[in-house]
Amino acid sequence: MFYDRAKIYVKAGDGGAGAVSFRREKYVPLGGPNGGDGGRGGDIILEADEGLRTLVDFRYRRHYKADRGEHGQGKDMHGKGAENLVLRIPAGTIIKNEGTGEIMADLTRHGQRVTIAKGGRGGRGNARFMSNTNKAPTVAERGEPGEELWLLFELKLLADVGLVGFPNVGKSTLISRVSAARPKIADYHFTTLVPNLGVVQVEDESFVMADIPGIIEGAHSGAGLGHEFLRHIERTRLLLHILDISGSEGRDPLEDFKIINQELKLHSPALAERPMLVVPNKIDVNGSEENLRRLREEFGDAYEIYPISAVTGEGIDKLLHKMIQILPEVPLIGLSADPDEHRMVQVQSEDRFVITREDGMYIITGKEIERHAAMAYLDTDDGVMRFQNILKVMGVDDALKEQGIKEGNKVSIGKLELEWSEGGQ
Template sequence: MKFLDQVKIYVKAGDGGDGSPSFRREKYVEYGGPDGGDGGKGGSIILKAEENLNTLIDYRYQQHHKAQRGENGAGQNRTGKGGNDLILKVPLGTQVFEEDNKTLIYDFNKKGEEFVAAIGGKGGLGNTRFKSSTNRAPRKFTKGTIGEEFTIWLQLKTIADIGIIGLPNAGKSSLLSVITNANPKIANYRFTTLNPNLGVASYDDKEITIADIPGLVEGAHEGVGLGIQFLKHIERCKSLLHLIDITNLDLNESYKQVKNELKNYSSKLMEKKELVVLNKIDLIDEDTVKVVIDHFSKDKNCEVMTMTTLDKESVSKIKAKLLSYVS
């Protein structure tokens, strides 16, 4: 499935049906009179959050959405049928913006949440409504009102318990694949992951949602390497797992580079709980690993762990630790 986290769509609620100007014409009934029914209401456009969706790609190919029009009223005081509401399903974490793509209208944070994006028009009144003691044969009726129509932007910010961050090729996708049910693309080159991937990790009958955020490079907060598109997904993660390749020449520099990008994008990202994991320890000997950990952990206020995705016990320890970061 292709990933899309921003799309512009047009929504048009249904117009209300017109009232009827009908008069009774019945055999053996001496006096007739008005019997026009009201028009039906137009259908509304409703956005609904779905937990199982993780992309807005469906709206790339269908950008115009119109709800059903209400039917006109009819004789014998028959009210027109109301138009059906049109429900558009969006992923959990979707934000709705006005046409300027800056003014936030609604933010979906809970499964099943609904937001009426465009309200359907009201049905018109039939001539029966205007009957009175002084006007027994009114010809007056009203037309249905026009349904609302807007152009809106949908932006998706991934909601996850844990966000895996780090430089390109740190092993984020490999980690996600061994601790969750996700199957991200894995290859031995930079920028393998071009879109966030989501997976669910199970441990001791508990589940946590984990997002693999594409690698952040220097200048990401200014848009370098599509960084802003990636950084915004980190905002919704409850805690962060900062993955670092232990074979990097300067671990502190690798760590600071990613942290600087988070800070320059939003200071709020610095407030999130963080677990630092030094990955790929299978590539160096145990003595060197101990020296590296001691040197790297000196001035860090966060917890530091090591792992290799090739060792099941190592992976199990990480999963257990992650549970404590979301409970």
Template sequence: MFVDKAKIYVKGGDGGDGLVAFRREKYVPEGGPAGGDGGDGGDVIFRVDEGLRTLVDFRYQKHFKAQRGEKGRNKSQHGANADDMIVRVPPGTVVIDDDTQEIIADLTRHGQQVVVAKGGRGGRGNTRFATPNNPAPEIAENGEEGVERWVVLELKVMADVGLVGFPSVGKSTLLSVVSGAKPKIGAYHFTTLTPNLGVVDVGDGRSFVMADLPGLIEGAHEGVGLGHEFLRHVERTRIIVHVVDMAATEGRDPFEDWAKINDELKLYNAKLEERPQIVAANKMDMPDAEEQLAEFKRKLAEIGKELDIYPISALSRTGVQELLYKVADKLETIPEMPMVEELVELSERKVYRLETEEDEDFTIRRENDVFVVDSPSIEKLIKRTNFSTHESVMRFARILRKKGVDQALRERGAKDGQTIRIGDFEFEFVEQE
């Protein structure tokens, strides 16, 4: 089974909580703070494994959660960081954020990797909050939550050569005779519903991977028929072998077939028009094929198009070897890396937005008698604050005053005892005397 699209949930591990602890040693009557920091949560990392060829495993496991970091320890010991979760994906996998549709990564090389869900930072223990004014603080932070998101994985076949053409022109037959692949072959349209891959041994020590891609029809660039399911794989190929039914066995004009397929490729991605293309004039053992080939070449000349055309019969294997030699020769002149427009160099790419001054902004709105404060940075602060200790509560209040939230609430009409909501957290507004 070939699976080329999957939607999965990923979550980085939560950071471990910081610890409130104090030295309890003999002959040290007033031991200072000794609570350690929590460990960082594990990242969820996608790594390319060239041994994989499909996304079939993601049909059965759709949730990937990294471990959380350990809690801080006494004696100022740091909690252990959690191990990263490595998720193996095949070469040619494009990772897309399901909410924004942003391309997070385009993974093509063995060993290439990207962090798709960052683990949360560990919370600070009370050792970190000691000051001359408060040498024994009972303050510790909760661990930060790991990033969570739904991502869509799209696999574009990593093949050197892609066979394109209308349904039933003989692409599957050609692949079956030049490689060990055993594609389903039938005398009806769309026999091939998923790409078939085969390794072609040219016979002179050279080899390449060929993909028999699903048949194409008009309107495919808009998703008609197999549409985008077909076109996403064409992007990966270094050479296009355009198989044309030169005998016109279904009553279509071979030149019109060739022109329509190329129009669909160009409308989907203009760069595909520049991709090297070889025409395999198939079914040359059928009546009228020679006349149709001559007419095909005449029409190409009229539009000033020069193409390598190889008359073949996939069924009788006539002319197939010459075609393979030409393909192998042309591959030697083309760069190894697939020519994909959105290719991303992950080692230099930052997937996550860094905190900026905008994170300090907040807005206040009213929902009946409740004042709602919207601020990502304050919501994050709430999650990291341990409200079980009085000192942590007072620290949280000081930070809000410093940000100007108290004054802004007063200006909006907040009175003593009214309810304030920040995220999922509600508390009463208290005027200081």
């Protein structure tokens, strides 16, 4: 099944916790701290794979979580870092932040990678906190939480040649004749509802051809699943505009040509500048001669015209050799035709933390302060004192007092809940 959109949740691994430990050996009464550091959590990495053509795997599994790092141990043994989690996606996939709409990556080449969520660093063991004033610290750090977010995947097929045109003009018949692709073919509109890819071999050369589902008037504004279809044309290097030159559908092929070109231009001005060959199809049908003559008179100076019959094969060899001739001169397509359409710039707050009140509780938010809270080691007096000092240095104490906090009031920082006292939290 062809799926070109997906929404998934990713969570990088948390860092392992640092250890509180002391050297205990015979004849060494004051061995000192030897708690090791925790290991780093695993990253979430996306990798483009040209062998994948659909996002179907992400339809049945939507949550992905990397492993956490190992905890530190005594005897200065550091925890092992976790393995990264690599998710393979089709080449040509755009990755967006679901919350902001920002384009985070655009993977177009096989093997191209991006780290989309970083694992948390491991917490430091108590050996790291020894100083001239504290020879036996009983404080460590818990592991830093890994990054987490919802992602949107949007696949835009990568192909050398894209077939465009109205429904039922013979695109599927052509791709089935020149490649191993076997799309469903029938004599009614919208037989093709998903793009089909085929590899075309001409002597010692080959290229990828995409059969894009039929476009109708108003497609640029979404008519007839227009957005779904037009999106896949953006990554094709050369366009073949297929026309029913016989007019068997009761339409004027010259008018069809103008309508489709206008839809391409309205969807993306870059598409209007893409190299295009005009391919009048069904020249074996009665009545095609007159329309072909009109087409040459109207557009023969602006476009190269290659009449064919996808059913009988007439004219196809000449068309294939022309494509082989001009494809090396057509540059590769990088980013989507209009990447700024979805790009969003966020203004980053300069505040280190923000305090709000809800049901009598003081809620403190902010990336930095929440990270300190998640890594705080509150199992010993040393750990509690260190966290209190952090809050004081950051200005949290003074800010809470300015907002009128009283003895016994609850304070929430991330997943940590504290009770305020005049001597500290």
